Amino acid sequence: MARPAGRPRMSWWPLIWQSAWHRRQVLWLTVMSVALSAALLLGLERLRADVRQSFAQAISGTDLIAGPRTGSVELLLYAVFHIGQPRANLPWAAVEQLRANPDVAWVIPIALGDSFRGFPVVATDDSFFTHFRHGEQQALHWQSGQAFAGDSEVVLGAEVARRLNLQVGDAVILAHGDGAMAEHDHSDHPMTVVGVLAPTGTPVDRALHVSLQAMASLHAHGSLGPVDGQSAADMRQQLQALMRAPEQPTAEPERAHDHDHDHDHDHNHDHDHDHGRDARPSSHTQAAPGQAVTAALVGLHQRTRVFAVQQRFQQQGDGRWMAVLPGVALDELWGVIDLAERALQVVCVLVAGVSLIGLSATILAGLQARRRELAVLRAVGASPRQIAGLMALEGGFITALGVALGTALGWLALWALSPWLQRQHGLTVQALIEPAQWQWLALVWAAGWAVSLLPAWQAYRWSVQDGLNPGA
Secondary structure: OOOOOOOOOOOHHHHHHHHHHHOHHHHHHHHHHHHHHHHHHHHHHHHHHHHHHHHHHOOOOOOEEEEEOOOHHHHHHHHHOOOOOOOOOEEHHHHHHHHHOOOEEEEEEEEEEEEEOOEEEEEEOHHHHHHOEEOOOEEOOEEEEOOOOOOOEEEEOHHHHHHHOOOOOOEEOOEEOOHHHOOEEOOOOOEEEEEEEOOOOOHHHHOEEEEHHHHHHHOOOOOOOOOOOOOHHHHHHHHHHHHHOOOOOOOOHHHOOOOOOOOOOOOOOOOOOOOOOOOOOOOOOOOOOOOEEOEEEEEEOOHHHHHHHHHHHHHHOOOOEEEEOHHHHHHHHHHHHHHHHHHHHHHHHHHHHHHHHHHHHHHHHHHHHOHHHHHHHHHOOOOHHHHHHHHHHHHHHHHHHHHHHHHHHHHHHHHHHHHHHHHHHOOOOOOOOOHHHHHHHHHHHHHHHHHOHHHHHHHHHHHHHHHHOOOO
16 A cells, blocks of 8 residues: 655654653663663573583583482582581492492592581592593693692692692691581691692582591591601501501590591502602502491493492492482482572562563653653654554663663673682683573563553554544
């Protein structure tokens, strides 16, 4: 149908811009409200995805986590993330049976129970530095120094060294207990820092690592090093004999502690190898009978054998041991906190909804004041539908501007907070926006355009009435 003669072609964007500029103070507040809600929604979704990714990357190279019979999530949290306390220990015989399994490539024993200024102390052996993987199957690297080779040596995670301003050669005194609940310190057994690991973005950064022999020494109350004329092998045999001996009453009650459930001490392995350093006790020596560890990380030659290894290990323990797949345990963890995640999402959606309702209210409140403006538009040839379209375009433009500004604010906030989250919580935040986040932002824009249809409909009605009653 041909355009009626004399009706000018209208350009909508200049009209929208001029009208918005005339009401810029009110509209700016509306844009900021939409922007903040979009930034909040974007930040929550980004952090939720990054938390899951960081947890998964912390154990990316581990096929099984072995430990005493408990909850799979509980085992995952204290064995990998050092959160919580184990209810029982895993006997050393279980570690040996895992190593004897032909499908098992490596086993990393983990012993917990001590701390240093709030950071957990992890007792382990040489296999930790050789086989532990994180991220995209990345090995551990050294920021300075090297692995421990004696039972008076400690290796620091990157965050421990940074926050406590420690370096190779410094002395530290560990404490029995976890953080603020530490019972006493091992002041008679100072440890020397021999290495600092490079940052990994995992709980490794926030832990101190000692040998299993060192943990045994700390709680055997004996000398950490050989006396004059005593070889390292003689000292090791003496220490193992001490650990095998039944407990005897002591004249110092304050030092008498039973660590059967707090410590995974006396954990030595079957290798007396030389690390190219002074002849000192290796961290990979044979454990004393009756010993226990907190848990063990297990890697397989072929992941397809994971269920067979899991079943065999649990049968060998007669129900006292368990082995969990890290991925399955993580899924259970996300299932536990899924309700909280959904609640946060609902809160963010409600905040966005309130902002968009405010947008609609702002446009509606300004309609009465703009009625003369709408009448002028009708006078120059705008139809009621065009007036309604103008209102809808205005609402969509304001929402789009708010979403764009919110995206920029959210990205800048994530970029600024990323170093702090990495240092404090070991959380690696990606500033990139994933498709799921774009979908949320698109949904906010669509909702903003939808709520602007109400004032558009009101403008349409008024335009029709004004056309029927030009003298009103």
